[in-house]
Each structure stands twice: as structure tokens, then as C-alpha cells.
Amino acid sequence: MARVVVDVMPKPEILDPQGKAVLGALPRLGFSGVVDVRQGKRFELEIDGEVTEQVLADVHKMAETLLSNPVIENFSVHVEASA
């Protein structure tokens, strides 16, 4: 088994109200020094077998068709070392 991680983030030019809410909450909890927060999503895909080029190509396809909306989000894919 191997794990492929897809990180999805709102594009920089897209407003991120959830990140803004978190940013607003931090000072109220006494945390200072954070000037911006962007909130995204992380998908951990457990892969049966080796992570081949084909598997990575498939994950990219999954990321652009379902896991992210390319109109408002960017994604990145990386393979995580097995535990």
C-alpha cells in the first residue's frame, strides 16, 4: 500500500471566507503574528500496489475532474513515504 496526497487550495485571487474566519479567531485566542490564513483540503488516497507513472496520471485526472474545481482551486499531488 502506498499513499498519494492531493492538496487542494483556493486560487490566490479567490476570496476565502473560511480562512478569513480563522484569521479573525486567532487574535481572540491570544495568538498574534499571523497575517493571513488560507484554508484548503487534503485528500489521502491509499493506493493498492506501486505508485507508477500511470497511477500518478490517474490521480491528476481525479484531482482535476472531481477533487478540485479548476475554476476556483489549484491542486498539487505528492507521494507520501509509507509508515
Add this chain to the structure above:
Amino acid sequence: MRVGVVTFPGSLDDVDAQRAVRIGGNEAVPLWHGDHDLKGVDAVILPGGFSYGDYLRCGAISRFAPVMTEVVEAAGRGMPVLGICNGFQILCESHLLPGALIRNDHRKFVCRDQRLRIENNRTPWTAAYEPGSEITIVIKNGEGGFVADEPTLDRLEGEGRVVARYLDDNPNGSLRDIAGICNERGNVVGLMPHPEHAVEGLTGCGTDGLGFFTTLASEVFQ
């Protein structure tokens, strides 16, 4: 006209939409998300609600429901399709309409009567309205902020594809106060506010929404 209304798991306004279709003088045909079948309808409405619990992104899972294969194909042939609220989100996720709908900029769910201007009455859903008509119907959403890149917004404006625009306060941060848009051909319309909740004097804020459902029954489209 026979107007299909799709029910997804989590649809809320499918029954109201069916009722509005009937009050508008058409026959309402319930359609099921899991069927590859439009039952021979002449038009389709994707209703409001929280299909698939809004999991992943609003409309992202519904886009791949079996019935959507037929809806996308029929839309391509010119069948009138109206997506209201969650239905608008589904149309954007399906790439039948450009742009996307994101969380309201003020982060709160908004539910109120909203004034709109109908800017394009050349669609099968809005031909009952005079161009520039100002109407008041209900808006209720948490993720209704319409966004698209600047060239897309310019193209929508330039081609007259902004179907409705918010008047007074912008309820959700939609760019350029856009409340509804259509595709290039004009047969596919997405609208964030809810005309189906404004079709009868007894309930809601009036009958300003009725025009969306009477147009198909009018002579122009027979």
C-alpha cells in the same frame, strides 16, 4: 410543456418547483437523479437544496449523477434547463455554465426577500419579463457568491448573458452583482434566488417569480 424536475438526495425545493411548474401552466414530471432517463420532457429544472449534503463542493457530486449525463446532452441540443440555487451550482460544476459559486463573503447564510433586475429576457425562462424588469423574490444560500475570472465576466457582460442582477445590497459577494447567467445559446440558465417560492399570493413575497414558469407555456415556445 412537460417540465422535468430532478430530485437528488438532499434536494429541498423539488416539490415547490413542481408546484410552480403547474401554476405556470405546464405539466411537472418528477425525475430521479439515479435514472438515465428524462422521460421525454421538454425542459428540465435542477432545484435548490443541498444535494449530496454539499459534500466536497456544492454540486460537485451531483454533477456525476446518472441523470446529469442526459441533462448535459439535452442541454447541448438546446433543451431549456434552469438551475436554481443548488441547481445553479450543479450547472457550473457540470461546465454547462462558466464560473463557480463560493461561500458568501460575509460568511453567513442569507435568507430574505431580494430585489433583482432581469437583464436578459431572451431565454426560454425569462421571456415573460420586460427587459429591465425589477422583481422581488426570495434568496436563501450560504454559498452563493458568483465568481469567474475577469475575461469571463467581461464576456458574460458583453454577450448579454447576465440574466439577472442584484439590486440594493449584494447578498453574497457575487462579482458584478450577478444573480443569474445563461450559456451562449441562452437555453441554460442558472439563478441563485428562488422564483419558485414567489408564484402565489398566499405564500412568499408575491408572485414576481411566476414568469420563470409561464414562459414555456406561452405561445412563443409551442
